[in-house]
Amino acid sequence: MSANIYPRVTIAFCTQCKWLLRAAYFAQELLSTFSTSLGEVSLQPSTGGTFVVTIQNDKDSEPKVLWDRKEDGGFPETKVLKQKVRDVVDPGRGLGHVDGKKEAVKAGEAEEGTPLAGEMDGKKENVLLVGEKGPACEPGEKCEDCQ
Incomplete structure (x- = not known):
């Protein structure tokens, strides 16, 4: 068996409170986001x-x-936990939508017609940031997934 590769995240959870699924969800989110960085x-x-x-x-x-x-006080929001892990693992790394609007948006340089965070039908899961495309759409178009 090979030695552990670091950094190593441990999620200690109460089995009496039945927090296994919550812990597993956070583990999945961290592994999905940081894949080979952890x-x-x-x-x-x-x-x-x-x-x-x-x-x-x-x-x-x-x-x-x-x-x-x-x-x-309670459980972390997923984005907060990801930011805390990022700050230890790779402080210079961006986390896309987790970090909020991109610099172009802050500077008012968004392309016309490009949806900004929070501007799409009020649905959080449909939010795109400047320069991002939906799963199957071309710039300036809305695909079936984005509608």
Whole structure:
């Protein structure tokens, strides 16, 4: 068996509170976003209302707490957790829509007709940022998925 590749994220969750699915969801989101930038995302069963997310950057360092349900008040939003992991793993990396509008939007340089965040039918899942295209659409067109 090979040695662990770091950074390593651990999600400790309470089995008594039945938070396995929540922990698994966060693990899936982190693995989807950071794929090869993380060496491991582990789920650690616990008790007593625990929901703590830690990251360990190398095998010799102490794990850093990214989120503690008891200290931070509840569960993190997915985007907040992703930002906290990014800040440790690759601080210069952009997270696209998770980080908000792109600089072009902030500077007022959006192309005419390009939807801005929050401008599409009020549906969060249909929000595109400047320069992004839907799954099968050409610039300036709306495909079936974007309508």
